[in-house]
Amino acid sequence: MEKVISAKLYFTVWAILMCLTAATAALSYVNMGALSPVVALLIATVKGSLVVLFFMHAKYIDVKTTVLVIVAGFFWLSILLLMTMTDYITRAWS
Amino acid sequence: MATASAITAEREHYLNADYGFRSWLLTTDHKRIALLYLITITFFFFVGGFFALLIRLELLTPQGDLVQADTYNKLFSMHGQVMIFFFLLPAVPAVLGNFLVPMMIGAKDLAFPRINLLSWYLFIIGGGLMLYTMLTGGVDTGWTFYVPLSTAYLGTHVVLAAVSIFIAGFSSILTGLNFIVTIHRMRAPGMTWGRMPLFLWSNYATSIIQVLGTPVLAITLALVGLERMFHLGVFNPQLGGDPLLFQHLFWFYSHPAVYIMILPGMGVVSEIIPCFSRKRVFGYEFVALASIGIAVLGFLVWAHHMFVAGISVYSAMVFSFFSYLVAVPSAIKVFNWTATMYKGKIYYSTPMLYAMGFIGLFTMGGMTGLFLASLGVDVHVTDTYFIVAHFHYIMVGGMVMAYLAGMHFWWPKITGRMYPESWGKLAAMTIFIGFNLTFFPQFILGWTGMPRRYHAYTPEFQVLNVLSTAGSTVLAVGYLLPMVYFLWSLRYGKEAGDNPWGAAGLEWKTASPPPTYNFEETPVVTWEAYNYDDLPKEVPVVG
Numbered sequence: 001m002e003k004v005i006s007a008k009l010y011f012t013v014w015a016i017l018m019c020l021t022a023a024t025a026a027l028s029y030v031n032m033g034a035l036s037p038v039v040a041l042l043i044a045t046v047k048g049s050l051v052v053l054f055f056m057h058a059k060y061i062d063v064k065t066t067v068l069v070i071v072a073g074f075f076w077l078s079i080l081l082l083m084t085m086t087d088y089i090t091r092a093w094s
Numbered sequence: 095m096a097t098a099s100a101i102t103a104e105r106e107h108y109l110n111a112d113y114g115f116r117s118w119l120l121t122t123d124h125k126r127i128a129l130l131y132l133i134t135i136t137f138f139f140f141v142g143g144f145f146a147l148l149i150r151l152e153l154l155t156p157q158g159d160l161v162q163a164d165t166y167n168k169l170f171s172m173h174g175q176v177m178i179f180f181f182l183l184p185a186v187p188a189v190l191g192n193f194l195v196p197m198m199i200g201a202k203d204l205a206f207p208r209i210n211l212l213s214w215y216l217f218i219i220g221g222g223l224m225l226y227t228m229l230t231g232g233v234d235t236g237w238t239f240y241v242p243l244s245t246a247y248l249g250t251h252v253v254l255a256a257v258s259i260f261i262a263g264f265s266s267i268l269t270g271l272n273f274i275v276t277i278h279r280m281r282a283p284g285m286t287w288g289r290m291p292l293f294l295w296s297n298y299a300t301s302i303i304q305v306l307g308t309p310v311l312a313i314t315l316a317l318v319g320l321e322r323m324f325h326l327g328v329f330n331p332q333l334g335g336d337p338l339l340f341q342h343l344f345w346f347y348s349h350p351a352v353y354i355m356i357l358p359g360m361g362v363v364s365e366i367i368p369c370f371s372r373k374r375v376f377g378y379e380f381v382a383l384a385s386i387g388i389a390v391l392g393f394l395v396w397a398h399h400m401f402v403a404g405i406s407v408y409s410a411m412v413f414s415f416f417s418y419l420v421a422v423p424s425a426i427k428v429f430n431w432t433a434t435m436y437k438g439k440i441y442y443s444t445p446m447l448y449a450m451g452f453i454g455l456f457t458m459g460g461m462t463g464l465f466l467a468s469l470g471v472d473v474h475v476t477d478t479y480f481i482v483a484h485f486h487y488i489m490v491g492g493m494v495m496a497y498l499a500g501m502h503f504w505w506p507k508i509t510g511r512m513y514p515e516s517w518g519k520l521a522a523m524t525i526f527i528g529f530n531l532t533f534f535p536q537f538i539l540g541w542t543g544m545p546r547r548y549h550a551y552t553p554e555f556q557v558l559n560v561l562s563t564a565g566s567t568v569l570a571v572g573y574l575l576p577m578v579y580f581l582w583s584l585r586y587g588k589e590a591g592d593n594p595w596g597a598a599g600l601e602w603k604t605a606s607p608p609p610t611y612n613f614e615e616t617p618v619v620t621w622e623a624y625n626y627d628d629l630p631k632e633v634p635v636v637g
């Protein structure tokens with residue numbers, strides 16, 4: 001079953017999320033060329049992972065169905081990205 | 095005798111267990127919430143139908159003489175938004191699904207009764223906002239909110255409509271979540287996955303789409319709102335965005351949404367066909383897995399809505415291929431229903447008439463969908479009335495027929511009363527005729543080139559448009575009939591008894607209307623679904 005998680009951990013995670021948001025905002029003023037979206041997406045991925053792992057308790061689960069839900073979620077996200085990419089990589093841009 | 099009064103005293107059930115507005119508005123009973131949904135979506139059905147009748151009235155003549163072009167744009171936009179988001183999407187899951195999912199698996203309620211009530215309140219808030227949108231001038235984006243039209247050019251209540259759909263979307267997600275958890279965790283002893291009624295399989299598949307697809311729509315509408323209000327450049331090319339990105343995101347949800355609407359209807363039909371053929375359903379496993387197949391494959395076809403929008407031809411070929419493929423599981427179902435009827439003892443009761451109407455009309459809608467999956471034909475008929483006819487054959491000919499089939503089939507269970515059978519048959523026939531008269535001419539109109547979404551047209555299209563408008567009035571009468579006799583039956587209908595159809599399924603093994611916690615004691619299942627071979631060959635209520 002689920003572990004009880006201390007409020008302190010939640011606040012720590014929340015603080016990290018806030019710092020990362022500030023970092024994204026600050027970095028948007030720095031011109032890194034093609035690297036800009038890469039960095040922004042990296043930070044966003046870290047933030048998303050923190051939310052899923054701690055706030056959604058994915059780090060503490062031992063129920064198989066929960067794993068199934070997470071796997072299904074990522075599978076569907078990959079459908080969205082891959083199938084959209086079939087258009088973007090092969091489109092005639094002119 | 096002293097016991098005489100005890101016998102005639104009314105048995106307690108979910109309808110009379112408690113009285114007053116409070117007992118309804120704060121209920122967590124899945125059956126009462128189903129009725130709350132029923133009242134709400136019936137209201138929206140008639141609102142959407144009213145818009146439809148105005149549209150058909152305008153199209154009676156080639157000139158735009160009833161309403162102005164701008165008003166017409168609002169009429170078809172709000173017809174679409176109301177019918178799709180506030181009637182078709184919740185119709186079977188939120189009404190029949192809510193009522194039946196716990197009963198069919200032998201549970202006392204859904205896994206999260208309070209979240210179930212919350213989902214209705216979210217629906218009411220979304221629906222209220224939609225009403226407010228309509229009353230304060232409406233919206234004219236079409237139901238699709240295409241950019242940059244919606245974010246940069248229109249002066250109507252785009253954001254308000256988007257917010258209303260955003261909120262109603264969460265009601266849909268919560269219903270789906272509730273069904274998934276309930277079906278996984280709350281099945282009665284012996285109710286294995288292989289013994290579950292097909293209605294549950296199809297609602298389970300629907301729930302997957304609701305949970306995994308709806309958030310994408312929510313995000314997309316939020317981005318539309320942000321771009322419109324704060325000029326955030328996501329979709330509008332003038333701001334550096336890509337309009338096709340909107341279409342990708344929108345249709346990633348909105349094609350599977352078609353299956354949110356039709357899959358539960360297929361579940362209804364899978365219950366009714368075996369019951370009125372007095373036969374075990376043919377190919378149970380295939381019908382069950384076809385539902386899951388549709389849920390997954392349905393996510394791989396969305397760009398068939400974008401073949402003329404300028405996407406890559408290579409990508410279009412991939413999506414075209416999957417669009418052909420997604421027809422396979424639907425075809426499996428149609429063949430299996432037909433095979434179930436083969437050599438069965440068929441009763442043409444009202445639910446069966448609707449179910450058979452569903453098979454025919456859904457097949458026509460599906461087959462014309464294959465025309466559209468083919469790249470060349472699609473270019474020819476995109477944005478013509480052929481598309482309008484195609485999706486109304488699925489949505490109205492398929493889904494509304496299935497919904498009415500289910501309402502008639504389970505009405506005795508929901509209310510404890512029978513509706514008048516001969517009126518039921520008359521209405522089913524009227525709806526079938528009215529439907530075909532309305533929408534078949536639109537196939538020909540579209541094929542010969544009449545574009546959709548215009549309030550005026552060239553005179554050579556008038557004859558077919560007059561036929562279509564005439565059909566829509568027949569259809570309207572057909573829809574009003576059940577309204578009237580269902581209400582009539584609440585007071586004057588015959589007592590139904592526990593199982594008037596002699597149907598298999600746990601919901602028929604308890605009283606009508608059911609007690610608050612559905613079963614006097616938790617049932618134990620030791621038989622396969624649809625064991626009609628072990629049941630009497632007669633339908634009791636027909637004799």
Ligand SMILES: [Cu+2]
Pocket residue numbers: 348349352395396398399
């Ligand atoms: Cu589609």
